[in-house]
Amino acid sequence: MEQEKISMRELLALLFAALLCPAVRALPARTAGAGRGGWLTALLALPVLLLLCGGLLRLLRQEGGLSQALRRTLGRGMGTVAAGLYLLWGVVLLCVNLRLFGLRAVSAGYRNAPMPLFMAALLALALWLARRRAGVLVRAGQVFALALALGLGTVLVLGSVQVDPKNVLPVWVEDLPGAAAGTLPVFGVLGYAVYGAFFGESVTRQEGGRKQVFRWAAVVCLTLAALQWVCLGAFGPGLTGRMEAPFFMMVKGVGIEGAFERVEAVIIALWVFADLALLALLLRACCKIAADILPIEERQAAWPLAVIVLAGALWLFPNTFLLENWLERVVLPGNLVAGFVLPGGALLLGALRGRV
Secondary structure, three states: OOOOOHHHHHHHOOOOOOOHHHHHHHHEEEEEHHHHHHHHHHHHHHHHHHHHHHHHHHHHHOOOHHHHHHHHHHOOHHHHHHHHHHHHHHHHHHHHHHHHHHHHHHHHHHOOOOOHHHHHHHHHHHHHHHOHHHHHHHHHHHHHHHHHHHHHHHHHHHHHHHHHHHOOOOOOOOHHHHHHHHHHHHHHHHHHHHHHHHEEEEHHHOOOOHHHHHHHHHHHHHHHHHHHHHHHHOOOHHHHOOOOHHHHHHHHOOEEEOOOHHHHHHHHHHHHHHHHHHHHHHHHHHHHHHHHHHOOHHHHHHHHHHHHHHHHHHOOOHHHHHHHHHHHHHHHHHOOOOHHHHHHHHHHHHHHHOOO
């Protein structure tokens, strides 16, 4: 696959668009158990996210992506095994999310349509982006991020009038332990971002890149906090925790009479960009890992991976109950390990060996 240098800003825009996809599904409902302080979970996760970003930047100080960094710090054998685990986990995430996107497309307004058709169409678009040059993918990610930011900002501004302050305030000191415990779903969402580190070989090294990463981390956590503030404030922690998709339920009540009253249709359509950004990011990262540890080129790896993902999404998750079970019991802890434990362990072991 032809190599093309991209900027850190472009990669971060793609990551922002991709993270919005799991964020709106998981966070308002899963953090509602923290009560009125649930909206603080993303802010409490910010210091850990900054540490993760700093650790990844330290691992990637030399040329290459995370696959090469793992082999440098852990040794060739252990590093290859770790990269292989990321490849396997990336395929699992692709299967789970592709099945979830198909389910949402059908439930959003095409109840009589065949779900595999939507899944195949979205995967085909992600495959097309993953097989293009890196610049094509990240520039598409910039467009997606801009559209999603405008849509999300509009919804949050209009939805803020529905917020009942009693649902989110006041937050006392005794509420903080519950909010801290509620950060696990936030970390599960942020764990997807580690796959952006596999693009390290394509990113142009420039002054100020480190500050851009830290600013990105702050913007992401502030955005997630605002999202949870509006959802929890509109419905209350108890009702939000029982909802399947609080964000999209909140969107249904947003609008200006006589101006635009069908905001939810626009937002649901826009969120296809977030789905596509996440699929393309994961698929391209998996192609890079496969090319690093297997005798195959990136472009050649895309098609087999796409076939495996489509087959896995259809075969592993025949019903919604099994899909939700995987999301709760497999995806969340798996993302915690892949996003935080493995990079942290690699950085620590590399420091002990004097390789970082």
